[in-house]
Amino acid sequence: MHEFSMVSQLVEKVVEEARKRGAKRVVEVELEVGQLSFLNPEQMLFAYRILTKGTILEKSRLTIRTVEAHVRCRLCGFDGKPEYADDASYHVSAPLFLCPNCGGPVEVLVGTGCIIKRVRLEV
Amino acid sequence: MPDEIEVIVPEEGEVFDVELEEDLLEANRRIAEENKQILERYRVKAIDVMGSVGSGKTMLIERLIELLGSRYRIAVFGGDVTTTIDAERVRRRGAKTLQINTGKECHLDANLVRKALSKIDLNDVDVLFIENVGNLICPAEFPLGTDSRVVVISVTEGPYTPLKHPYIFMESDVAVINKIDLADAMGVDVGELEARIKKISPDTTVVRTSCKTGEGIDRVARALGLL
Numbered sequence: 001m002h003e004f005s006m007v008s009q010l011v012e013k014v015v016e017e018a019r020k021r022g023a024k025r026v027v028e029v030e031l032e033v034g035q036l037s038f039l040n041p042e043q044m045l046f047a048y049r050i051l052t053k054g055t056i057l058e059k060s061r062l063t064i065r066t067v068e069a070h071v072r073c074r075l076c077g078f079d080g081k082p083e084y085a086d087d088a089s090y091h092v093s094a095p096l097f098l099c100p101n102c103g104g105p106v107e108v109l110v111g112t113g114c115i116i117k118r119v120r121l122e123v
Numbered sequence: 124m125p126d127e128i129e130v131i132v133p134e135e136g137e138v139f140d141v142e143l144e145e146d147l148l149e150a151n152r153r154i155a156e157e158n159k160q161i162l163e164r165y166r167v168k169a170i171d172v173m174g175s176v177g178s179g180k181t182m183l184i185e186r187l188i189e190l191l192g193s194r195y196r197i198a199v200f201g202g203d204v205t206t207t208i209d210a211e212r213v214r215r216r217g218a219k220t221l222q223i224n225t226g227k228e229c230h231l232d233a234n235l236v237r238k239a240l241s242k243i244d245l246n247d248v249d250v251l252f253i254e255n256v257g258n259l260i261c262p263a264e265f266p267l268g269t270d271s272r273v274v275v276i277s278v279t280e281g282p283y284t285p286l287k288h289p290y291i292f293m294e295s296d297v298a299v300i301n302k303i304d305l306a307d308a309m310g311v312d313v314g315e316l317e318a319r320i321k322k323i324s325p326d327t328t329v330v331r332t333s334c335k336t337g338e339g340i341d342r343v344a345r346a347l348g349l350l
Contacts (some may be wrong), residue, residue, distance in 0.1 A: 105322065114147045116144075119142050120141075
């Protein structure tokens, strides 16, 4: 839902980095988005196309890798992927945050971040 | 004469990779941590009030001001997309009010709160309620640096809110189930709703309220350590 503001932060960061390194243009940005973040890759790509116009990132490629979620059960210690509920009333397949093994509450270990991993610059 | 040191520079048109590892959400968390320190320095207890549109966030704050206004000096930040309607309601209750309009954003972030903090004299404040934008999704991802986070839902949203939006409950210290006076009319089993929250987030304190009748407001205050 906040794809636009995240991408505009990303563009700011990359412009700063490219300038610091005297790059002529940005070729590619690699982004890792956690499966449990509320960021939709398709909307991010759309925002990227618009927000990079007229910047050093224009015409560069945004590659988004989705990072699978990883949870741990607070009761039985189960360690693995969360369970998802596919219900017609959900807009997306929603993570349950309940242990697939015992139904207990889980904590999220991986899957909520939004990280710029790498930028490819041309000098 | 020593040989000249050879410096390797990228050639014109050369392409190279820079590893960044820059977490875009981390920037918000950092500012939130700074907000927390500012609030601690002034001994202000801040509470992030989240919840969907129409769940009763503003009314809960109004009721808490009624209950606690003689005990604490209360300030309220109202986060809204454009209007000041809610902020006006709260101001009429006698609390210092500052409106934060997010423009297009679906949530408050730590930076907007930071700006708001610089606009009031924190020496005059004991308790600060920050009313987030009505939304059960985005605010969960953006901590503001408050002592506690509250999520307000109401029985009129139906019985499945905690299952549809588990993350915001996991992030909340207190979950308020509001409008319990309407539970029968809505055919919602409040006990079942509470059990769903507890299952997803056992450490979250669940309080049932009717902000309309005033029922349960004291229990919310107690859950927040204000009574």
